[in-house]
Amino acid sequence: MLTSEQINHFQQKGWVGPLNIFSPAKIAAVKNCLETYSRLIVEADGQEIISFYNNIYHLETPRDLHLFHEPIANLFTDLALIEFLRQIAGNDILLWYTNVFCKLPGQGEIKWHQAKEYYTSSDIDYEKKTLLYDPDEPAINLTVWVALDDADLDNGCMQFANGSHQKIFPMLPSSIPAEEGVFAGISAHKTVWQREQKYSLSYDFNERDWPLETVPVKAGQALIFTEKVMHRSFPNQSNRRRLAIIGRYVRPSTQVYPYRWQGNFIDENGHNIERHYCFLVSGEDKYGQNIIRPGHDLSKEEYQFENCLNQVRFAQVQIPEDKQQLEIYALEKQAIEGDCQEEEPNPILHPRKYIQWKVWDQYRGMSRHEAMKKYTQLVATFPVKNQTKITSDEENIAKSSNNTVGEIEAWLISYLSEGLDLDTEEIDVESSFQSYGLSSAEGVGMIGDLSDWLGTKLNPALIYEYSNISALAAKLAQKNRINSEEGQ
Template identity: 25%
Template sequence: MAESKEFQAVPQEEDLSQIERDLKFYPSTTTKPKRLTVEQVEQFNQDGYLRSLPIFDEREVLENREYFDRLLEAVIAAGGDSYSISTAHMKYGKVYDLLTHPKIVAYVKDLLGENLIAWGSHFFCKMPHDGKSVAWHQDASYWPLSPSKAVTVWLAIDDADPENANMRFIAGSHHFGHMTYRPSGSHEDNVLNQTIDNPEQYGSPIDDALKAGEISIHSDLLLHGSEANQSDRRRCGLTLRYCAADVRAGMDWNAKGVIVSGSDPSGHWLNPPRPEND
């Protein structure tokens, strides 16, 4: 299930080099959050992430997992793999519903403001013993967005813990700005194509352990990654991407931006409708 050119998950480096971007951290200025606490907003500004935020109950967790299981089976049958399901809200109504879910949007709105765009959705599913890692990286290196007012929500479809290779963060690393990375070698079995070496120079890794149905939220400038899953358990998460409405997207990525709160006064984001399937 190949990505079309305009919706490719990972833009090429030469494409991004043509886009002038403001890549400094913009702290949340929310003083009266509605879903988070003031302390949590301050923690996000300081550390660059929040974790273990509850969204779904046990019944909803099961529904989400069963849906993903069916979707993964279909994608593999069509020649894809467990990392192929990207820009999924443009194709699958159920993923659109998760991207626009009021509970998730409420958390993000407390960090990015009332006028909010949801533009990305990508399953990162590590099968048991699949051998692939996600090298240390910053999301901003892959996104043709400016300014850097964007976050990733990581929704746990399965429980994620150190045993099955949960995501890890370097707390506070978003304050260092955009970092130098190198292309990943094929021998590294990296799901993505960039590697930031010596991450410990920016701080100590912290496990983003989540129960299924919980989310974490991290800044697009936060250094993060995950090891290969060497366990007998699957580790699936759905990444959901959001930005403030005043962010501008290159490479036609504005075509996949959904207005999930407030408005987009400039009309930059095209606000596609929910897919009719599912």
């Protein structure tokens, strides 16, 4: 239970904590879940990030993992936690959202922000209110921020502008470049929206006008705050990870994703939320304007498929390097998306994608039910995967075929021309990749396709080390030449 002093603290400052709410076992279960079902990715700038997958949305995102993973749902429906929330919000409460915030060493800050109706990671779309409140009662939008690692000033703990929840600060649409936006310091967000958004919103907020309070939190502890209080988190300047997870709560009188009732299931961040649902964690729903369930509605067959999908995605099984590798890819696509609707890829620029496309198209007409069944049966035959040695970038370049500078330049020109819808004459080999608006995610994709064409594995950071077509082609061709001469 919150004390009267803690309730007053929340009312005056907009937040309260750190709080000891959860058992060590419950925290350990969530931490194990996230570490089991995640993978390390290196972005084009060399920054490491942790990637998660939502089995309900079929999307690589850290959002709403509670919809599938029971330990996370159990954390945010914990009875002791709900009792705390009742003291602030009243008896009727919905859990509508969760998110994982994993800051690895080197990842940046999340800048000052607040939220009420709109929850966007980039620019604002006033046509898409995430939450639509009942005008006849005070708006409640609570966040529970749970530390799974110690969070301090060095690795990116939270800071609040005390009392700022009493004011709604004007949002300034398209007021700053996207790379300077609220969430731009987190590379994982860049891969979602950087290419599509040139600008980002900001807030008419001056931190010098408010008393600021930095709040370190020990692993297992929690903060409760209203999303209306201005808050931020510091960059991770340590050599330690900072893993945290949040849950967000509203009253049942609040409509969540109200535009879904008009058949629009793409939210303001580009996620398809058609299968989203809320948990009624306390009280009753007298309104019937949200999808509310006690858990996912996957059939036994779908649930088995999703578990096998996670085994493959998170490298828990060894997939033979033969036609079964292509078969498992194609069956996954058929099970999730149905018949292939993608355009035929260019076999020269996208050799792997072309082969995958051909195999997927061979399953045309197979039902999703049958594809799931075949996928599950196939994965069941794979042995547990052992860790394999990752060779260095220098070693991998040396293994590639002997392509000349001109051949590599021609491939890169054609690739950018196709991807950016430009004539090849418009591609300057001396201009930086960044000048063409190539996002971090697209840079990783280009290096991946180049790896396939060369027949070797390249480090995504090459696009930053050799920042234009000329420099990158010269580097790769030089290594090929040296390797060829040494082999003579």
